[in-house]
Amino acid sequence: MLPVVHMCTIVPISQTVGANRIVPTIAIPHPLGDPTKTPEEEKVIRRRLVEKALRALQTEITEQTVFTD
Numbered sequence: 001m002l003p004v005v006h007m008c009t010i011v012p013i014s015q016t017v018g019a020n021r022i023v024p025t026i027a028i029p030h031p032l033g034d035p036t037k038t039p040e041e042e043k044v045i046r047r048r049l050v051e052k053a054l055r056a057l058q059t060e061i062t063e064q065t066v067f068t069d
Contacts, residue, residue, distance in 0.1 A: 005053040007031060011066055021056040022066045025049060 006019035009031050014022045025031035032049055033042045056067045 003057050005056045005067075007049065007053055015064060015066075018064075020061060020064055021059070022064070023049065023053045023056055024066065024068060 003021065004019075005021040005023055006014045007023045007025050008014045008019075009025050009028045011022055011024055026034055026045070026049075032046050034045060037045065052067055052069075056065075059065070059067075
């Protein structure tokens with residue numbers, strides 16, 4: 001089985017469809033960013049989310065897990 005991370009803005013939908021590793025994101029039109037932020041701030045936001053997703057991929061799980069930290 002290939003581990004995957006579902007990065008999403010609406011966690012209950014991800015849970016309903018059976019995603020195992022879920023990383024909450026920012027907003028529906030801009031899941032990995034915020035257009036009101038400066039490019040530098042957006043880079044920090046995106047890096048943080050991608051790093052969280054990579055940690056989720058490395059984490060052994062036995063049930064559906066939402067990675068909030």
